[in-house]
Amino acid sequence: MKKLLIVEDDASLRNTMTTVLELEGYQPEAVASTREALDKLGSETYPIVISDIYLDERTGIDILRAARERNPACVVILMTGRGSMETVMAATEGGAFEYLAKPFEMAHMIDTIKRAEKSLEAVEDDEAASIDDLPETEMIGSSSKMVEIYKTISRVAPTDATVLIEGETGTGKELIARMLHRNSKRAQHPFVPVDCGSIAPTLLESELFGTLKGAYTGADRDRMGVFEAANNGTVFLDEIGDIELGFQLKLLRFLQEREVRPLGSPRAKKVDVRVVAATNRDVQKMVEEGKFREDLWYRLNVVRLTVPPLCERPSDIPLLVHYFLRRYNERYGLDTIITETGLKAMENYSWPGNVRQLQHMMERLSILASAARIDDAAVKAAIQETASRDASDTLADTEAEQIRRVLSATSGNKSRAAKILGIERKTLYRKLERMGVP
Numbered sequence: 001m002k003k004l005l006i007v008e009d010d011a012s013l014r015n016t017m018t019t020v021l022e023l024e025g026y027q028p029e030a031v032a033s034t035r036e037a038l039d040k041l042g043s044e045t046y047p048i049v050i051s052d053i054y055l056d057e058r059t060g061i062d063i064l065r066a067a068r069e070r071n072p073a074c075v076v077i078l079m080t081g082r083g084s085m086e087t088v089m090a091a092t093e094g095g096a097f098e099y100l101a102k103p104f105e106m107a108h109m110i111d112t113i114k115r116a117e118k119s120l121e122a123v124e125d126d127e128a129a130s131i132d133d134l135p136e137t138e139m140i141g142s143s144s145k146m147v148e149i150y151k152t153i154s155r156v157a158p159t160d161a162t163v164l165i166e167g168e169t170g171t172g173k174e175l176i177a178r179m180l181h182r183n184s185k186r187a188q189h190p191f192v193p194v195d196c197g198s199i200a201p202t203l204l205e206s207e208l209f210g211t212l213k214g215a216y217t218g219a220d221r222d223r224m225g226v227f228e229a230a231n232n233g234t235v236f237l238d239e240i241g242d243i244e245l246g247f248q249l250k251l252l253r254f255l256q257e258r259e260v261r262p263l264g265s266p267r268a269k270k271v272d273v274r275v276v277a278a279t280n281r282d283v284q285k286m287v288e289e290g291k292f293r294e295d296l297w298y299r300l301n302v303v304r305l306t307v308p309p310l311c312e313r314p315s316d317i318p319l320l321v322h323y324f325l326r327r328y329n330e331r332y333g334l335d336t337i338i339t340e341t342g343l344k345a346m347e348n349y350s351w352p353g354n355v356r357q358l359q360h361m362m363e364r365l366s367i368l369a370s371a372a373r374i375d376d377a378a379v380k381a382a383i384q385e386t387a388s389r390d391a392s393d394t395l396a397d398t399e400a401e402q403i404r405r406v407l408s409a410t411s412g413n414k415s416r417a418a419k420i421l422g423i424e425r426k427t428l429y430r431k432l433e434r435m436g437v438p
């Protein structure tokens with residue numbers, strides 16, 4: 001049973017709400033003043049708080065702050081007979097999940113709470129997962145090219161062979177690396193991804209091999225490297241083409257000896273890790289140009305998996321569309337559908353960003369679809385926007401409305417909203433400011 005705090009000064013509304021919520025299986029506690037509410041919030045944690053805005057010398061906004069301070073994941077629903085959605089969002093910095101305009105039907109209130117709970121679960125899932133992945137994503141696709149990939153995965157996963165995964169951005173290289181790990185005898189041990197492209201070359205060595213305290217100024221403690229931390233597991237070296245020539249030799253040595261020597265340490269340690277590497281650059285060509293060591297290339301290239309871009313397997317598009325639509329409907333508590341013409345429009349697009357781009361577009365479309373229907377006009381508009389979007393601030397005309405809907409679906413999580421809208425977070429802040437939402 002879920003605890004719930006009601007803050008409402010009107011006794012008859014307070015009693016009705018309490019009764020209805022009890023019948024609905026909640027465990028409501030009701031108070032009439034901000035002081036009582038703040039007392040309660042000081043000593044207990046409530047997953048859900050429903051509060052009137054205009055109460056006494058303090059307001060529902062104070063309740064909201066206190067509730068969030070106590071429990072950042074708390075769902076707060078504000079009620080008022082006055083003021084527009086805008087003033088409420090402004091007052092709460094977009095942080096209130098929902099807004100109930102008085103008078104409201106009890107059924108509407110229940111719906112609102114249910115929706116808030118769902119989105120709360122989604123946020124929790126979201127925090128558990130890495131930045132933009134759905135949790136436990138399956139590999140979708142039944143084109144002959146994908147079937148070949150699955151076959152290779154099942155053949156090489158159980159071995160300790162080093163695997164090199166090549167493919168354009170967003171084709172699923174990391175997903176494949178995780179599947180290799182999950183289907184190996186190492187599955188119970190760590191899978192550690194390292195983005196070689198985003199770690200400064202000078203830090204990559206200590207990241208991978210570790211550092212002893214005092215190895216250099218600033219090394220104030222021993223740091224275990226990834227290879228040691230992932231012992232018995234799998235290390236995923238992403239963007240392998242970005243590794244500097246100088247460090248390539250060290251990596252080669254490691255692949256030969258399977259020993260790590262942390263910076264500043266006289267001793268080497270044996271480790272047992274499997275290495276899976278990925279790149280979206282043409283490393284073969286880099287070898288020819290002398291930018292990548294040939295010997296390292298051969299070491300990494302024991303098994304090579306090349307993931308085809310989405311445009312070479314169009315029959316996978318409808319499967320991916322339906323899969324992501326289902327996942328996002330679940331995540332955001334929606335019932336969005338896609339029409340036949342909408343699906344056709346998805347199939348006709350070239351998807352330069354591959355599955356990742358398709359996934360993000362489905363997230364946006366599922367939330368923003370008018371009347372919960374994604375038709376070809378909606379798809380074409382979304383494609384147009386991705387195509388024309390650059391560093392500029394552009395969004396469609398209805399952007400204020402879109403921003404509100406996305407913020408509401410993400411419970412006011414601005415970084416997530418910016419990602420769904422496909423704009424920079426600071427751009428979103430600027431737009432919110434212009435909309436009068438601080």
Ligand SMILES: Nc1ncnc2c1ncn2[C@@H]1O[C@H](COP(=O)(O)OP(=O)(O)OP(=O)(O)O)[C@@H](O)[C@H]1O
Pocket residue numbers: 132133134137138139140141167168169170171172173174175176280355356359
């Ligand atoms: N076949 C697939 N089925 C389901 N989801 C997929 C599939 N391929 C990719 N994805 C999803 O698309 C997103 C991008 O995939 P991933 O991160 O594996 O791409 P990548 O090839 O590593 O891209 P990059 O080169 O940009 O790092 C992820 O959210 C992943 O779960």
Ligand SMILES: [Mg+2]
Pocket residue numbers: 173174238
């Ligand atoms: Mg990747």
